[in-house]
Amino acid sequence: MSAATPTARSAGSPTQRRVSARVGAISESATLAVDAKAKALKAAGRPVIGFGAGEPDFPTPDYIVEAAAEACHNPKYHRYTPAGGLPELKAAIVAKTLRDSGYRVEPSQVLVTNGGKQAIYEAFATLLDPGDEVIVPAPYWTTYPESIRLAGGVPVDVVADETTGYRVSVEQLEAARTDRTKMVLFVSPSNPTGAVYSREQVEAVGRWAAEHGLWVMTDEIYEHLVYGDATFSSLPVVVPELADRCVVVNGVAKTYAMTGWRVGWILGPQDVIKAATNLQSHATSNVSNVAQVAALAAVSGDLEAVSAMREAFDRRRRTIVRMLNEIDGVECPEPEGAFYAYPSVKALLGKEIPLAAGGSRRPGTSVELAEVILEEAEVAVVPGEAFGTPGYLRLSYALGDEDLAEGISRIQKLLALARD
Structure with a gap:
C-alpha cells in the first residue's frame, strides 16, 4: 500500500496526518x-x-417571515454588507437589550454572527491564548468545551447535580480556579438542565469573578424562557463593575423560533468586539442579509x-x-x-x-x-x-x-x- 493512501496517512507524524x-x-x-x-x-x-x-x-412568526420575503426583493441586500452586522440591526439589538435586560451598550459593542455557536466560538477565540483555562459549570451544553478547545483554551469542569438544582456554588468555582484561569462560563437559564440562578446567586458569581480579575462569558439565549417564580438576571447588569470583562452571547433562535435562520450576536467591550469582527471578516464576512432583516423584525417587535x-x-x-x-x-x-x-x-x-x-x-x-x-x-x-x-x-x-x-x-x- 502506498504511503500516500488515506489509511497510511491517518495517523503518525504531522506530515502523515490527513486531519489536523x-x-x-x-x-x-x-x-x-x-x-x-x-x-x-x-x-x-x-x-x-x-x-x-x-x-x-x-x-417563525409571520411578520418575521414577511420581512425576510421583502428583503429578498430589495437589491440593497443582494450585496456585501458590513462584516459586523447591518447598522440598523445592531441599533435594534442595543434597544432590545436595554428593554429586556436593562443592559446599556453601544452599537460598537455589538457583533452579529451566524447563530449563537459562531458567537460562542468567536468570543473564546478572541479572548483565549493557548493554555488559558476556562471554568465550565457542568452539566454543560456540548458545544462550549469544544469551542474552548478549538480556541486553544482548556475547559475545567465544575460539576453540580440534582441536589443543588444543577447550580454551582462560588466555593466550587473558587476550588477550580488556578493561576491559569482566565475565564468562567456562566449560563442561566441553562441548557441542558433548565436551572435558573437567583439574582443573589448571579451577584455572588459576578462579584467573585470581578474580585479575581476573571473574564466571564454569559449565554443569555434563553432569557425569555423562565417559569413560575424564577426570574432572569443579566450578570453585567447585576454586577456592573464586571461589564468591561464580560461578553454576552445571545440570538433569535430560541425566543422567536428561528433556529434555522442562524442569527446570533456578541455584546462586549469595544476592543474585544472590534477584534472579533476582524476574525469574522475573514471567516464568513456578513451574516445573510435576508436573515439579518428577519432578525431585525424579530427584535424590534413586541413579545406577544x-x-x-x-x-x-x-x-x-x-x-x-x-x-x-x-x-x-x-x-x-x-x-x-x-x-x-x-x-x-x-x-x-x-x-x-x-x-x-x-x-x-x-x-x-x-x-x-x-x-x-x-x-x-x-x-x-x-x-x-x-x-x-x-x-x-x-x-x-x-x-x-x-x-x-x-x-x-x-x-x-x-x-x-x-x-x-
Whole structure:
C-alpha cells in the first residue's frame, strides 16, 4: 500500500496526518446526532418521537417571515454588507437589550454572527491564548468545551447535580480556579438542565469573578424562557463593575423560533468586539442579509408571540416532570427555564430490561440506556455523557403536547419492566 493512501496517512507524524489534531479531536454534536438518527428512523417508517434537538416546534412568526420575503426583493441586500452586522440591526439589538435586560451598550459593542455557536466560538477565540483555562459549570451544553478547545483554551469542569438544582456554588468555582484561569462560563437559564440562578446567586458569581480579575462569558439565549417564580438576571447588569470583562452571547433562535435562520450576536467591550469582527471578516464576512432583516423584525417587535410559546412550554414542562418522576429509578428536578428536563437515571443503570424480540439488556451507562430507549420504545433522548455528566438524560420538551405525552408514556412502559 502506498504511503500516500488515506489509511497510511491517518495517523503518525504531522506530515502523515490527513486531519489536523485540533479538528480531529472535535466530537460530533451529540444533540444534532441524536436528532439526525431520529429523523432517519422516522423517514424509514418508524414512529420515532424525538426529544433530542433544542428546537421550538412553532413556526417563525409571520411578520418575521414577511420581512425576510421583502428583503429578498430589495437589491440593497443582494450585496456585501458590513462584516459586523447591518447598522440598523445592531441599533435594534442595543434597544432590545436595554428593554429586556436593562443592559446599556453601544452599537460598537455589538457583533452579529451566524447563530449563537459562531458567537460562542468567536468570543473564546478572541479572548483565549493557548493554555488559558476556562471554568465550565457542568452539566454543560456540548458545544462550549469544544469551542474552548478549538480556541486553544482548556475547559475545567465544575460539576453540580440534582441536589443543588444543577447550580454551582462560588466555593466550587473558587476550588477550580488556578493561576491559569482566565475565564468562567456562566449560563442561566441553562441548557441542558433548565436551572435558573437567583439574582443573589448571579451577584455572588459576578462579584467573585470581578474580585479575581476573571473574564466571564454569559449565554443569555434563553432569557425569555423562565417559569413560575424564577426570574432572569443579566450578570453585567447585576454586577456592573464586571461589564468591561464580560461578553454576552445571545440570538433569535430560541425566543422567536428561528433556529434555522442562524442569527446570533456578541455584546462586549469595544476592543474585544472590534477584534472579533476582524476574525469574522475573514471567516464568513456578513451574516445573510435576508436573515439579518428577519432578525431585525424579530427584535424590534413586541413579545406577544414569545409569551404564547412560553405558556405552551410551561404546560409541557409540568407534564414531562410529573410523568418522568412517576418512573421508578428516575429523579427529575423541576426546570425553571429553557425547555429541557434533565432527569437522573443512575438508579436504573445495571437493571435488566426485557427486549421485544426476546432476551434482555442491562445498560450500564446512560449512553446504553438511551440506545435501548430508542430501539425498544422508539423515543430519542440525549445521554448525559454529552453534557459532561454520565447517569442522566436530556429531554427537550419543545415538541407538541401529544407527542410529548406519547413519548414519555412509551418510556414509562419500557422502564416499568426493568428489574434487578
